[in-house]
Amino acid sequence: MRTAQHAQLALLLEVAGTPKPGNVDRRRDFDDLRFEHFLTGAVGACDGLEAAAAGEPVGESFDTAVAGMSQQRGGNAQFGALLLLVPLVRAATTWGLTPEEASATVEATTVDDAAGFYRAFEHVDVFVEEPPPEAEDLDVRRGADAIPALRDRELTLYDVMELSAPEDGVAAEWTNDFRRTFAAAETVRDGDGPVPDRVAEAFIELLAREPDTMVAKQHGPAVAESVRERAAMLRHAARDEREAFADELVERGVNPGTMADITAAATFVALERDGVVP
Amino acid sequence: MRTAQHAQLALLLEVAGTPKPGNVDRRRDFDDLRFEHFLTGAVGACDGLEAAAAGEPVGESFDTAVAGMSQQRGGNAQFGALLLLVPLVRAATTWGLTPEEASATVEATTVDDAAGFYRAFEHVDVFVEEPPPEAEDLDVRRGADAIPALRDRELTLYDVMELSAPEDGVAAEWTNDFRRTFAAAETVRDGDGPVPDRVAEAFIELLAREPDTMVAKQHGPAVAESVRERAAMLRHAARDEREAFADELVERGVNPGTMADITAAATFVALERDGVVP
Numbered sequence: 001m002r003t004a005q006h007a008q009l010a011l012l013l014e015v016a017g018t019p020k021p022g023n024v025d026r027r028r029d030f031d032d033l034r035f036e037h038f039l040t041g042a043v044g045a046c047d048g049l050e051a052a053a054a055g056e057p058v059g060e061s062f063d064t065a066v067a068g069m070s071q072q073r074g075g076n077a078q079f080g081a082l083l084l085l086v087p088l089v090r091a092a093t094t095w096g097l098t099p100e101e102a103s104a105t106v107e108a109t110t111v112d113d114a115a116g117f118y119r120a121f122e123h124v125d126v127f128v129e130e131p132p133p134e135a136e137d138l139d140v141r142r143g144a145d146a147i148p149a150l151r152d153r154e155l156t157l158y159d160v161m162e163l164s165a166p167e168d169g170v171a172a173e174w175t176n177d178f179r180r181t182f183a184a185a186e187t188v189r190d191g192d193g194p195v196p197d198r199v200a201e202a203f204i205e206l207l208a209r210e211p212d213t214m215v216a217k218q219h220g221p222a223v224a225e226s227v228r229e230r231a232a233m234l235r236h237a238a239r240d241e242r243e244a245f246a247d248e249l250v251e252r253g254v255n256p257g258t259m260a261d262i263t264a265a266a267t268f269v270a271l272e273r274d275g276v277v278p
Numbered sequence: 279m280r281t282a283q284h285a286q287l288a289l290l291l292e293v294a295g296t297p298k299p300g301n302v303d304r305r306r307d308f309d310d311l312r313f314e315h316f317l318t319g320a321v322g323a324c325d326g327l328e329a330a331a332a333g334e335p336v337g338e339s340f341d342t343a344v345a346g347m348s349q350q351r352g353g354n355a356q357f358g359a360l361l362l363l364v365p366l367v368r369a370a371t372t373w374g375l376t377p378e379e380a381s382a383t384v385e386a387t388t389v390d391d392a393a394g395f396y397r398a399f400e401h402v403d404v405f406v407e408e409p410p411p412e413a414e415d416l417d418v419r420r421g422a423d424a425i426p427a428l429r430d431r432e433l434t435l436y437d438v439m440e441l442s443a444p445e446d447g448v449a450a451e452w453t454n455d456f457r458r459t460f461a462a463a464e465t466v467r468d469g470d471g472p473v474p475d476r477v478a479e480a481f482i483e484l485l486a487r488e489p490d491t492m493v494a495k496q497h498g499p500a501v502a503e504s505v506r507e508r509a510a511m512l513r514h515a516a517r518d519e520r521e522a523f524a525d526e527l528v529e530r531g532v533n534p535g536t537m538a539d540i541t542a543a544a545t546f547v548a549l550e551r552d553g554v555v556p
Binding site: 001005008009012013016026027034035036037039040042043044046068071072073074194195196277278 | 279283286287290291294304305312313314315317318320321322324346349350351352472473474555556
């Protein structure tokens with residue numbers, strides 16, 4: 001399978017993995033964002049993933065991937081996952097799929113890449129917080145209108161991610177050598193059950209280690225920390241306890257989407273680098 | 279979305295539709311053939327589907343699609359579905375996605391297309407019956423070794439399908455203007471719930487109308503007819519009765535795979551021709 005196909009398959013295996021508490025999975029839907037929106041998003045994203053594999057710039061490839069992903073009625077299914085997959089695909093087809101090469105790839109991004117990232121926000125509503133007053137001209141909700149400010153400040157996409165990293169776990173992967181992505185890939189690689197079960201295990205491991213930034217943004221840091229603690233207790237729990245926690249989080253509308261994004265990226269690494277085959 | 283992407287999405291929506299009694303679906307796996315094998319098969323098939331969309335010959339495109347689909351550990355996930363999708367994709371990108379143009383596409387197949395079809399059997403084990411003694415040299419299990427016999431007899435792929443049509447519901451679609459495919463597409467198009475629910479509904483409708491030929495081959499015509507009767511009763515039944523029937527068929531190992539193949543093809547028509555968007 002080609003690199004871009006592995007990325008597409010990673011998106012599918014991520015949503016198939018169950019239980020993934022608080023996320024859409026094989027057994028759970030949200031009211032408006034359902035399983036089939038993730039299937040459709042994964043199919044739609046393929047041109048952008050192929051572009052990244054062919055060496056097109058990260059920002060432009062991401063914009064294409066998000067435009068394709070958005071061709072369904074559920075809204076934002078895989079924005080964050082694509083923000084990780086696009087540079088990883090690019091790294092895999094150029095220098096190699098290692099933390100070092102992934103870092104080199106994101107550090108080499110340009111102001112044009114940042115412009116592509118901002119354009120991607122025009123295709124889909126993404127949950128974001130109010131920017132601080134001094135960064136209002138860089139509010140991602142402005143989409144392409146923010147591009148002149150990017151150019152004035154000479155901000156690359158890496159710079160933009162660096163600004164977001166303290167509050168955004170996906171951006172933090174860009175600036176920390178994709179540390180959690182590569183660690184979680186080992187869980188997917190080393191498990192011995194069906195691949196979607198190993199994907200769900202990787203998700204629980206991620207959730208147990210650090211608070212999810214999407215939960216923190218939407219519900220505050222105390223909720224994010226309590227979810228982390230529950231996940232830590234579930235690491236060695238029976239499956240039905242995990243299922244109950246998954247149902248509970250979906251009911252409460254608590255969505256650790258950042259960890260799902262990292263799980264998709266980790267699954268890609270397991271498929272592409274480690275030769276995992278479902 | 280491009281035509282080949284619609285075909286890929288149709289494969290994904292088919293397996294996501296639940297309950298689809300006797301088949302792998304969002305809630306059910308077989309012991310060896312699991313949900314993730316269908317996800318992987320759909321991703322792997324994309325090069326063959328793209329080839330068909332680009333106007334490559336039907337037999338060669340099918341061979342490529344099956345080779346790609348087989349890159350997973352579950353075995354035959356979507357052989358029959360691809361045998362319907364490849365000519366439909368070809369029709370859609372050349373003359374149009376109508377019963378007439380689909381028929382014209384399959385009637386125009388050649389001996390080389392038949393050779394591609396036989397080669398496809400080398401990638402994956404497909405359940406087939408013993409051929410009659412006079413057709414032993416055309417046994418599909420011979421794979422490419424049967425190609426000289428095809429050439430001697432000057433059999434096109436359409437001719438091969440015509441020979442199989444009496445016992446094989448997928449082949450019968452080739453020779454009957456894709457009648458059931460286009461009828462089932464209306465069920466997918468006209469429903470008002472989530473698309474996978476409409477896909478599952480189309481499956482039940484198909485199963486209720488005619489006995490499934492895969493069930494007939496594996497368990498005899500009486501079982502196939504009894505499954506048809508049960509499906510007919512379930513058309514207006516509550517969901518939990520359908521779920522119970524689905525569990526029962528999986529437990530009994532009764533797999534109406536032909537209707538699942540036609541359901542995937544019907545879903546493609548609904549996406550590509552009718553503009554259905556999940």
